[in-house]
Amino acid sequence: MTRYAPTPEELLEIATGVARDAAATAYRMRAEGVAVAATKSTVTDVVTAADRAVERQVLEALAKLRPDDAVLGEEYGAGEPTAAASGVRWVLDPIDGTVNYLYGLPHCAVSLAAEVDGEVVAGVVRNLVTGEEWTATAGGGAWRDGQRLRCSDESDLGQALVATGFGYDAARRAHQARVVAELIPHVRDIRRFGAAALDLCLAAEGRVDAYYEKGLAAWDQAAGGLVAAEAGLRVTGLRGRPAGPDLVLAAPPALFQALHDRLADLDASGGP
Ligand code: IPD
Ligand code: CA
Ligand code: CA
Numbered sequence: 461m462t463r464y465a466p467t468p469e470e471l472l473e474i475a476t477g478v479a480r481d482a483a484a485t486a487y488r489m490r491a492e493g494v495a496v497a498a499t500k501s502t503v504t505d506v507v508t509a510a511d512r513a514v515e516r517q518v519l520e521a522l523a524k525l526r527p528d529d530a531v532l533g534e535e536y537g538a539g540e541p542t543a544a545a546s547g548v549r550w551v552l553d554p555i556d557g558t559v560n561y562l563y564g565l566p567h568c569a570v571s572l573a574a575e576v577d578g579e580v581v582a583g584v585v586r587n588l589v590t591g592e593e594w595t596a597t598a599g600g601g602a603w604r605d606g607q608r609l610r611c612s613d614e615s616d617l618g619q620a621l622v623a624t625g626f627g628y629d630a631a632r633r634a635h636q637a638r639v640v641a642e643l644i645p646h647v648r649d650i651r652r653f654g655a656a657a658l659d660l661c662l663a664a665e666g667r668v669d670a671y672y673e674k675g676l677a678a679w680d681q682a683a684g685g686l687v688a689a690e691a692g693l694r695v696t697g698l699r700g701r702p703a704g705p706d707l708v709l710a711a712p713p714a715l716f717q718a719l720h721d722r723l724a725d726l727d728a729s730g731g732p
Contacts, residue, residue, distance in 0.1 A: 466548065468597035471574035472582035475550075475683075476595060478521045482514045482570045483588035486555055489513060490588075494562055505628035508562060511535050514554035514570065522550055534679045549575045553679035555588070557655030566590060571657035573682035583683030585657045594661040594687045602664050602690035609691040612666035615714035617722065620669040623651040623659040627675040635731030636674060642726050656708075660684030663710050664691035670711040670719055674729055681708050696720075698729045 489510040497509045515535040522531055530544035533552040550572060555561050557568030566589035573583035581598040594609070596602040602609040614620050624640060626633045644650050651668055653659055657680060659671045664687045671688075685703060688710040689695045695703050695710045698720065703709070707729035711719045723729075 465576065466546075468574075468576075468581040468600060471548065471576075472584065472595055472597050474522075474525055475572045475574055475582055475584045476593070478518055478525070479570045479572045479584045479586045480593075481521065482518050482554065482572075483586045483591075485517055486510050486514050486561070486568075486570065486588045490561060490564070496562065500628075502628045502630070504559075507535060508555070508558065510561065511555050511558060515552060518550075518552055518554065518570075518572065526550075532678060534677065547577050549578075551575060551580070551679050551682040553657060556585075556657040556680060557653075560654045561588075565654070567653050567655050567658060569655055569658050571679065571683045573686060575682070580682050580686045583686040585661050585683050585687060587658065594664065594684075596664075596683075596687040596690040598686065598690070600690070602687045604661070604665060609665045609687070611664060611688070611692040611712045612669040613714060614669045614712060617646055617715060617718040619648050620715055620719065621648050621651060622719070623653060623662065623668040623671040625652060625654065625656055625659065625673045629675075629732065631732040632675060636728075639723070639726045639728045643722060646722060656680040657684035660688040660695075660708075660710055663693055664688045670709070670715055672707060672709040672711075672719070672723060672728060674707050674731070675705060676708050677705070685710070698724050701729075 515533045528546040529548040531550045553571040561568040569587045571585045584595045586593045594604045626636045662668045663671045693710045694716045697707045
């Protein structure tokens with residue numbers, strides 16, 4: 461029997477509807493008050509009731525709309541089935557930027573991507589406070605609010621505004637801080653906004669020139685990584701490796717080599 465493969469556009473339409481409802485739930489729960497429900501990898505790696513409620517809502521919505529698909533979510537993991545008969549797997553960060561969410565800072569998002577046979581083909585990142593929404597399909601470009609996105613054409617590392625982030629583990633953060641301390645004299649400036657998916661989307665439209673971070677999980681980078689790549693950024697790891705937990709580097713083609721080489725010299729993918 462031949463499997464009916466949904467198009468990236470069909471998957472994006474589902475992703476967008478589900479992410480909008482999820483963002484509305486997170487926004488409403490924020491207005492009602494938010495508290496730490498538990499901690500995860502370290503005492504500062506928090507989860508709120510909203511992280512869990514949003515993930516459950518998305519799981520239920522996808523189970524209705526796409527019952528044969530797999531879902532990987534940050535809070536509840538891979539669930540069942542782990543490999544989908546349909547070939548489609550959804551990758552969800554219910555709230556990216558949870559610390560911002562906890563503190564009432566308007567920089568947090570729902571991130572939802574669809575993979576077909578292991579390749580991300582559609583993704584949406586929706587800022588749950590501002591309503592800004594970035595979307596992309598493989599080969600179909602990156603978009604925000606009807607505008608096609610193109611990354612920065614900056615070529616001078618000394619002029620580049622570079623976003624980054626830090627993990628929750630203290631030893632990892634210390635290494636990341638050393639890398640930033642060595643990088644900052646060579647760039648225009650550094651930004652640390654606190655939501656990896658949004659960092660990638662900001663790079664997609666040149667609101668920062670580039671972004672890098674060690675230690676991202678699949679749900680941090682799936683949707684935003686596609687948005688960035690479709691906007692023309694090179695999204696990779698160091699030394700020819702794919703983007704992944706060791707490093708995600710998203711840089712415009714003209715800036716890529718200079719930033720890549722500097723990060724490789726600083727061992728940005730190393731440390732704990
Ligand atoms: C975190 C944010 C942060 C990044 C961390 C992520 P969370 O995700 O994206 O900006 O620096 O690496 O873990 O915990 O808010 O979903
Ligand atoms: Ca995240
Ligand atoms: Ca999260």
